[in-house]
Amino acid sequence: MDLKYGKGSLIFETPPGFLGFIQSGDVAVRPVDVLLKESFVKPVGLPCLKDVLHKNTPGDVVIIVSDITRKISNYARILEFIVGELVDAGIDEKNVQFVIALGTHRRHTAEENELLYGRLVQDFNFSEHDCNRDLVTIGATSTGLDVGINRRVMEADFVIATGRVDFHYLAGYSGGRKSILPGVASYETIRNNHSKLVRNGVRIGQLEGNVIAQEMAEAGNLLGIDYLVNIVETPTRETAQIFSGHHAHAFEEAVKQFTRARQVKISEKADCVIVSAGGYPNDKNFYHTHKSMNLATRALKERGSIILVGQCVEGFGNEKFMQLMLDNEIEALLKYPEEKIEVGGHRAFLTAKILSNHRVYALTGLEPNVVRQIGFTPIKDMKEGIDAVKKEYGEGLKTLIVPNGEAVLPSMNGKRGTPYHSGG
Numbered sequence: 001m002d003l004k005y006g007k008g009s010l011i012f013e014t015p016p017g018f019l020g021f022i023q024s025g026d027v028a029v030r031p032v033d034v035l036l037k038e039s040f041v042k043p044v045g046l047p048c049l050k051d052v053l054h055k056n057t058p059g060d061v062v063i064i065v066s067d068i069t070r071k072i073s074n075y076a077r078i079l080e081f082i083v084g085e086l087v088d089a090g091i092d093e094k095n096v097q098f099v100i101a102l103g104t105h106r107r108h109t110a111e112e113n114e115l116l117y118g119r120l121v122q123d124f125n126f127s128e129h130d131c132n133r134d135l136v137t138i139g140a141t142s143t144g145l146d147v148g149i150n151r152r153v154m155e156a157d158f159v160i161a162t163g164r165v166d167f168h169y170l171a172g173y174s175g176g177r178k179s180i181l182p183g184v185a186s187y188e189t190i191r192n193n194h195s196k197l198v199r200n201g202v203r204i205g206q207l208e209g210n211v212i213a214q215e216m217a218e219a220g221n222l223l224g225i226d227y228l229v230n231i232v233e234t235p236t237r238e239t240a241q242i243f244s245g246h247h248a249h250a251f252e253e254a255v256k257q258f259t260r261a262r263q264v265k266i267s268e269k270a271d272c273v274i275v276s277a278g279g280y281p282n283d284k285n286f287y288h289t290h291k292s293m294n295l296a297t298r299a300l301k302e303r304g305s306i307i308l309v310g311q312c313v314e315g316f317g318n319e320k321f322m323q324l325m326l327d328n329e330i331e332a333l334l335k336y337p338e339e340k341i342e343v344g345g346h347r348a349f350l351t352a353k354i355l356s357n358h359r360v361y362a363l364t365g366l367e368p369n370v371v372r373q374i375g376f377t378p379i380k381d382m383k384e385g386i387d388a389v390k391k392e393y394g395e396g397l398k399t400l401i402v403p404n405g406e407a408v409l410p411s412m413n414g415k416r417g418t419p420y421h422s423g424g
Contacts, residue, residue, distance in 0.1 A: 004279030006311030045246030058157035076118030101183025148186030176251030283310030287317025292405025320345030
């Protein structure tokens with residue numbers, strides 16, 4: 001069998017106690033224009049966008065758009081369709097503005113804007129959110145989080161939020177309210193929200209009991225998103241479905257459909273999960289590669305082991321993440337005071353949570369000593385990793401393989417004798 005590794009692949013023998021692959025099935029893809037028309041004719045929880053606009057007669061409209069870190073297939077076409085709906089409803093083009101939801105991310109280049117948003121950048125006003133400037137406080141969540149928001153977004157008569165639904169290691173799922181927090185929120189609001197990442201309930205693929213997701217939802221309610229457009233994509237980043245309408249209900253429906261497509265049922269958890277980041281660019285550096293562990297742990301027994309596969313041709317990636325991992329023991333990261341956690345390297349704390357429960361063998365192209373220093377066990381090839389887990393768990397070793405660690409959500413719902421399913 002083989003797994004993607006960089007722009008090539010690793011070939012290795014079937015591991016002992018192999019239960020199966022955890023991977024989603026093929027999804028039939030329809031033309032994006034068809035998906036758009038269906039979504040806007042039958043929105044979720046609200047009348048059609050044109051009808052809402054006719055009723056509210058807004059003087060100006062702000063469309064919140066995702067940044068370069070959340071590239072969306074067919075995004076320019078989708079945004080052009082939304083603009084067409086606005087114009088058909090009588091909104092003057094000069095009263096439509098786009099705000100790029102950068103959160104704490106870097107500014108875009110002109111070339112990146114054109115790549116993401118197409119010809120719209122030539123015809124409309126695009127502004128980039130700055131988490132440190134031109135902000136206004138709009139209230140506090142039930143948890144006491146003060147919510148600071150981009151002034152232009154807050155002052156708009158009508159706000160349309162757009163984005164892609166995907167798994168998210170803090171919020172459970174991206175999309176929906178993430179357009180507001182962190183998308184157009186203040187640095188302190190983002191930092192205070194994200195600093196709760198080691199609390200119980202904060203988990204990828206989980207909304208209920210997740211305080212970070214709860215605060216994001218309440219921030220969206222405080223602002224009052226007037227309309228939502230969320231996109232669901234296939235694992236190969238093709239447009240699968242589009243959901244529009246009420247900012248909470250359309251998001252919930254998008255999450256439901258996304259989870260249904262990506263959830264893979266298993267009948268038992270494994271002692272060892274072998275997980276690939278899915279090849280380049282997902283494994284371009286260690287920071288990207290190690291994200292694959294988050295969903296893989298759902299298929300892993302308590303104290304089970306992971307063999308993580310990613311070439312990492314661009315090195316370790318995020319410097320803040322690396323420095324935190326190098327400067328602190330795992331236990332110290334788990335006890336790190338929330339008020340000292342800064343945005344940027346915060347993923348180190350969730351990584352520490354995984355490493356405190358599981359041994360992680362890392363098959364990468366990185367310097368082994370540094371890999372060891374940050375709490376992982378470097379291996380030179382797959383045989384070395386498999387031999388190590390055989391020694392660790394003995395003859396009863398059970399293994400599962402995840403070819404694309406960011407694409408599927410393992411779920412313990414399988415039937416006896418059917419250890420894994422494709423699809424959901």
